Amino acid sequence: MSHLPQRYDFLKGHGTENDFVLLPDHDGSVHGGLSDEQMAARVRALCDRRAGIGGDGVLRVVREGERWFMDYRNADGSVSEMCGNGIRVFARHLVEEGLADPSQPIPIGTRDGVKTLTVEGDLITADMGSPRVLGESKVAVPGHAWVARHVDMGNPHAVAFVDSLDDAGHLLEAPEHDEATYPHGVNVEFVVRRGERHVAMRVHERGSGETRSCGTGACAVMVAAAVADGLGPGSAYRVDVPGGTLTVTWTEDDRVLLTGPAVVVARGTTSL
Numbered sequence: 547m548s549h550l551p552q553r554y555d556f557l558k559g560h561g562t563e564n565d566f567v568l569l570p571d572h573d574g575s576v577h578g579g580l581s582d583e584q585m586a587a588r589v590r591a592l593c594d595r596r597a598g599i600g601g602d603g604v605l606r607v608v609r610e611g612e613r614w615f616m617d618y619r620n621a622d623g624s625v626s627e628m629c630g631n632g633i634r635v636f637a638r639h640l641v642e643e644g645l646a647d648p649s650q651p652i653p654i655g656t657r658d659g660v661k662t663l664t665v666e667g668d669l670i671t672a673d674m675g676s677p678r679v680l681g682e683s684k685v686a687v688p689g690h691a692w693v694a695r696h697v698d699m700g701n702p703h704a705v706a707f708v709d710s711l712d713d714a715g716h717l718l719e720a721p722e723h724d725e726a727t728y729p730h731g732v733n734v735e736f737v738v739r740r741g742e743r744h745v746a747m748r749v750h751e752r753g754s755g756e757t758r759s760c761g762t763g764a765c766a767v768m769v770a771a772a773v774a775d776g777l778g779p780g781s782a783y784r785v786d787v788p789g790g791t792l793t794v795t796w797t798e799d800d801r802v803l804l805t806g807p808a809v810v811v812a813r814g815t816t817s818l
């Protein structure tokens with residue numbers, strides 16, 4: 547399938563209201579020559595919700611050999627290994643532009659390796675690979691502290707089970723966390739039970755602040771909940787986030803599948 551032309555400077559999309567600016571840059575000729583600091587500054591400008599387009603992060607759409615590569619950055623310009631909502635939006639964009647065939651699995655490169663996406667109508671499933679369930683450490687916000695489970699989904703997560711999602715407070719600052727455990731920062735999820743194999747969460751994302759959803763975070767939460775419930779591979783949970791609902795399945799062969807909606811809502815040009 548051919549990968550040109552690039553018809554827009556940018557697109558805007560979201561998955562359960564975790565929102566992204568997409569930058570088509572198929573051959574790297576648009577942004578590829580920028581230094582890391584120049585690219586970070588451009589990402590901050592694009593993600594600015596008043597002076598820019600607004601977003602929790604940027605997905606640069608790059609061709610890498612036989613595949614597409616998702617070059618992801620957080621709103622503060624920092625890079626991350628993986629973005630579970632972003633990669634579904636990325637796949638939706640490829641399909642809508644005729645750059646990928648939705649009747650076939652779509653492989654997409656990331657800094658955490660190649661992920662395979664499958665499209666079923668409004669829903670897109672990302673095979674996120676195997677989780678790493680690690681130790682426990684403390685996270686805290688003013689007035690509250692919890693023990694949190696460290697789950698690595700390619701990027702780092704600290705999952706805290708709380709009595710009420712309100713206990714996390716305003717989340718204007720990053721929650722305190724153990725810097726020895728998370729030397730490069732951490733995404734912190736606050737979780738409550740809603741029913742059998744059904745949880746709800748809020749998240750403070752490294753590099754983006756509180757967001758309406760986090761796909762890797764939902765996967766980390768599901769895995770932590772399944773472990774706490776004495777379950778493991780071979781289970782599925784509904785994970786409610788402020789921006790909607792995700793389904794996370796931990797397969798018998800230890801892969802985590804993230805299923806949810808993904809939409810592109812705008813396309814255009816920008817002088818940023």
Ligand SMILES: N[C@@H](CCC[C@H](N)C(=O)O)C(=O)O
Binds near residue numbers: 628
């Ligand atoms: N919102 C994303 C995760 C984005 C990266 C994260 N903030 C990090 O720095 O690791 C998702 O949907 O997974």
